[in-house]
Amino acid sequence: MLDVAIIGGGPAALSAALNCRQRNKTVCVFGRSLDSSLLFTAEKVDNYLGMPDVNGEELLNHFYAHAVKKGVEFQECRVTQILNVGEHYMINAENNFIEAKAIILATGLSKSKGIAGEIDYLGKGVSYCVTCDGMLYRNKKVVVVSENEEGEAEANFLADICKEVSYIPLYKNITFLKDNVKVINAAPKAVVGAEDKVAALETDKETVSCDGIFFAKNTMPPDSLLFGLKTDGKNIEVDRRMATNLPRVYAAGDCTGAPYQIAKAVGEGLVAALSAVSDIDKMKNV
Amino acid sequence: MLDVAIIGGGPAALSAALNCRQRNKTVCVFGRSLDSSLLFTAEKVDNYLGMPDVNGEELLNHFYAHAVKKGVEFQECRVTQILNVGEHYMINAENNFIEAKAIILATGLSKSKGIAGEIDYLGKGVSYCVTCDGMLYRNKKVVVVSENEEGEAEANFLADICKEVSYIPLYKNITFLKDNVKVINAAPKAVVGAEDKVAALETDKETVSCDGIFFAKNTMPPDSLLFGLKTDGKNIEVDRRMATNLPRVYAAGDCTGAPYQIAKAVGEGLVAALSAVSDIDKMKNV
Known part of the structure; x- marks a missing residue:
């Protein structure tokens, strides 16, 4: 130790x-x-x-x-x-x-202090670690919000196990994403929940329904x-x-x-x- | 300014x-x-x-x-x-x-936080500055308590104007003191006052009656x-x-x-x- x-x-x-x-x-x-x-x-x-x-x-x-x-x-x-x-x-x-x-x-x-609802739904659909929690979303719908390129690898990994993966890049120039990862160019606004679990991610453009949201942050x-x-x-x-x-x-x-x-x-x-x-x-x- | x-x-x-x-x-x-x-x-x-x-x-x-x-x-x-x-x-x-x-x-x-009574009688007989306050003690009895050699010059200056100057060195090896400065080797314990003015300096050996006490400190x-x-x-x-x-x-x-x-x-x-x-x-x- x-x-x-x-x-x-x-x-x-x-x-x-x-x-x-x-x-x-x-x-x-x-x-x-x-x-x-x-x-x-x-x-x-x-x-x-x-x-x-x-x-x-x-x-x-x-x-x-x-x-x-x-x-x-x-x-x-x-x-x-x-x-x-x-x-x-x-x-x-x-x-x-x-x-x-x-x-x-x-x-x-x-x-950032995170978006509205982010901390509230931590462990209830919000995660900061694909490696830790990715398997919980097998055959489910997830969104990855990433401040950096490293989020791409996480989205690509999720693309193999999840039913649907949306990717919201908060940086310029995506390097590589698999074909079945859907890129959404929007600004995340709030985590929306239902029955104490994540139900959707609200953005400035659309509301993306999902079971889990992964945030990949620099800090x-x-x-x-x-x-x-x-x-x-x-x-x-x-x-x-x-x-x-x-x-x-x-x-x-x-x-x-x-x-x-x-x-x-x-x-x-x-x-x-x-x-x-x-x-x-x-x-x-x- | x-x-x-x-x-x-x-x-x-x-x-x-x-x-x-x-x-x-x-x-x-x-x-x-x-x-x-x-x-x-x-x-x-x-x-x-x-x-x-x-x-x-x-x-x-x-x-x-x-x-x-x-x-x-x-x-x-x-x-x-x-x-x-x-x-x-x-x-x-x-x-x-x-x-x-x-x-x-x-x-x-x-x-040091000073000895007992030191802060209480500041401006009422206790001083840290011979140049500022020395003249207030013309023809009076003063004690100089000094942590460093610089106190000697202050005592020598006071010896020209005061009736009696006692010097308590808190360091070793006095360099030069005038003949009419009385050296007392003792540890100061408390400032003793009467009627809201300094009356004496109490040490571990004797109590020195005086009108003013000057402390020359490193800090x-x-x-x-x-x-x-x-x-x-x-x-x-x-x-x-x-x-x-x-x-x-x-x-x-x-x-x-x-x-x-x-x-x-x-x-x-x-x-x-x-x-x-x-x-x-x-x-x-x-």
Whole structure:
């Protein structure tokens, strides 16, 4: 079992990971590739004290190298769910299940809170993970709403088992979809339910009746990742120790709110790490 | 008038100053020399993300160079008092008075809350500034309690105007004191008052009757620096914006509490700076 699982991959996640390692804890960073960080595209960063006049890519590479040098491990994947399993947590990383004593959420700026009804019908027809839940929709009608190309593979997989697959791309230029996947160019508006189950997806153009809706997102809304996590709008609520309302779950960086700045993220990552380390050390039977 | 005055000189102060400059605000850092920072003596620092394996002195020099490059100004001095003067603040820096619209306190780890009665009798016989208040004690009896050599010059100045000067050094090896300064090697315990004025200094050995007590400290307890500042024990109370209970007064770094770490200080300095900038911009007639 890991001591600390860190969800993210930007400055907050790397700082948290580095500081867990400095305190001799096992740690793994679960996230997307470095170049998916908003920082990667920054032309010039000049307000991270001690490192003047660098660009985002250089800075991220420095950060990554520092973390690797200190023994931080990485797993490039999308985490779709984190479950509280008694005294620890279980992370679903594309259907690899990893246990950890503590979680640090450093998921970056969440672009959306999800559409109306999305969180309400989570587990009742709404899913973020085709690999986990796809088989539940054998011979049924599903919609895949995707912010990125990776959704295409998921739709293609569903096309083999479902009666009908609609695909709503929220990005440009589809790469490859099977012939029996129906593309709908529309903006999703709301999840419509009937008898406590998903019945349709309402869009700005048409209402698509379906049994299940899969959302493939670049960033998961944090409260759909971890049940019961307290948020304030799109920000995760934290105290000065960067602790959330859930035991041994911390948050750091842009996901806790403005200012969306590297130094804040790095500082919060450190604080979250030290709080996690201290709280793990207080657990019984570790 | 300065936009932002920063009290300190460590990583939090430098990060705050850098970020005020990045937002085109005028800023000056009032503090002691770099080598007075606790960080200066650190043999190895390895958890400030992006800059592995440096020592404290190197890191501080990088930080300082970055701030200077971006136009941060410095004034090496001891700030003994900050007064709220209507819409702005007045800083007493060894009897130079500087006005600023906002204050960022980055005074580091306060080693003491002061002795019993010290804050109660501030302005009623207790002072932190010989240059400011020395003349009030002409022909009277005073005690100087000093954490550093600088107190000797203050005692020597007082020896010319006061009836009796006692000197309690809280450090080793006195450099030079005039003959009429009486050295007492004892640990101060309490300020004793009578009729709302200082009457004596109680120590672990003797009680020294006096009219005034001057404390020369390496770090001022923050609530003696700025009247009405809310503290929690020895930490300045701040919210997530690093705002204190006083308008346009912020705090960052070790003075806000543990963990006493560079990344936390740098992050908080940034947040304090951006909050100050935003609040100044909202002021009328600026």
